[in-house]
Amino acid sequence: MGGAGFMTGMVLLLMALSSGVRSCPPSDRAALLAFRAALHEPHLGIFNSWTGADCCHNWYGVSCDQETHRVADITLRGESEEPIFERAHRTGYMTGYISPAICKLPRLSSIIIADWKGISGEIPRCITTLPFLRIVDFIGNRISGSIPADIGRLQRLTVLNFADNQISGTIPASLANLTSLMHLDLRNNLLSGPIPRNFGSLRMLSRALLSGNRLSGPIPGSVSLIYRLADLDLSRNQLSGLIPESLGKMAVLSTLNLDFNKLSGPIPVSLFSSGISDLNLSRNALQGNIPDAFGPRSYFTALDLSYNNLKGAIPKSVSSASYIGHLDLSHNHLCGKIPLGSPFDHLEASSFVYNDCLCGKPLKPC
Template sequence: MTGTISPAICRLTRLSSLTIADWKGISGEIPKCITTLPFLRIFDLIGNKISGEIPSSIGRLHLLTVLNFADNLISGPIPTSLTSLSSLMHLDLRNNKISGELPRDFSRLGMLSRALLSRNFIGGTIPSSISQIYCLADLDLSLNQISGPIPPTIGKMAVLATLNLDSNKISGRIPPSLLVSGISDLNLSKNFLDGIIPDVFGPRSYFTVIDLSFNKLRGNIPKSMISASYIGHLDLSHNHLCGRIPAGSPFDHLEASSFTYNDCLCGKPLKTC
């Protein structure tokens, strides 16, 4: 189906859900008058050809719980008023052309559980205020232009389970708190992280995925990794690591590709030391 979103929809003043998902051919801009719909709770335009910017007055939709504009052609910055959406639980802006920086007062989104912002042109640094969003379980900022360090307080978030920051320009060291938190899916690959991998793994460390590949990490692989309760997939390739690969789980089930293109790693599954 093709066409545009008619401003006439704004006459539906009792509208609570506006879902035009995966229609593929809906184009044009979002009518600004939509932000005057006082009862709107779900606003889902995923999978179309919507262009233009997110309306600057989006924050007027105080009852909104789901905002999904993923897989469109939306450009411009994230409006500062978006952080006024105090009921918002699901924010998905993946795969657009959004630029600018993340709002500094992101913590105002106190009910947010998923923030999916990958595949855009977002720059600047990660605001430390994100760590104040108690309900946030899934944070995906991958494939953007974010720089600067990872705020250590992110590792202290109570329910954060997935942290995906791959393919950015993030620098500095890996905060030890990320490795002893409740995060189970950690992807920091394809950045500019340096220093050593913190030797802090223990029984609280449970990871389905740890991907630290394509960085500038050096030193040895931490021996404490063998004390982690579980590590399913581990990728340390394309760094500057050196020394013997520890024996035991999880290293006994990993392939050589997890360790290749480092400076001087040795031991199974690589060559003997």
């Protein structure tokens, strides 16, 4: 019994000693409190739980590595289904800025500060010194300034999302060094200049969303080297030059949005016998005929070629496509008879209006 009592005492002593080890280190707690001090959240009180010595337990949006007990993840979403939001019957609104104090969390793996609408200031330059970062998501704020030039140092990064902010400057060339990156979303910012020529080095990328910026220059041919790329959205920019033929030869590309640019030249034949199912080339300066290259492999949920300078007849091979859901050929210089049969029998006149001399159902008879 004495031995058992001694062992019990030792276990209790070890538990008491280790409880301090299991909590987050004071340096991590101080970094979080400095990060919090730069933000103002007036309605939900999400930071009310950030009290006590142990930031690893019950601090809203904070989680720690179970082995090191260092802060690993900060997840603060302004649009959330958490009870704290449901009780308030509102989405979050937060002002302030993202403090460089987060860079004093050396084991940080993900930082998600999304959809708070009022957070401004710049992206802390020091985030590129955090070697374990896998996810950086600042979507839906008012962040300005430029993307850190050495963003390519974050070799473990898989998600980079700066969409719906006011970020300006160019896309850093070093971005192409992020060889683990799977999801890139820079939509709806003020980015200008070219897409880096070596963009195709992002071999793990499955989504590249760059629409709604001021990007200029050509579409780099290297994009077609990204074997896993499924969604490419470069719409609403100022891109010019030709559409690379190689885009139509990509293995898994299913969505290609290039609308609202300044692209010219012919439409690559390869796009119509590819795996692309959602193709939007509208509002460019594309010329020549619509390629007579449709066939059983052509499957389009949406195909939009409107507002270009296309001429000639609608190719009869369109009828041999396995499926075309939505088709828009309006606002071009097309001429001749609209083919019969599918998909033309379910399309409305709006798909064909404002051409030079198209005729036949659903327009006026020839």
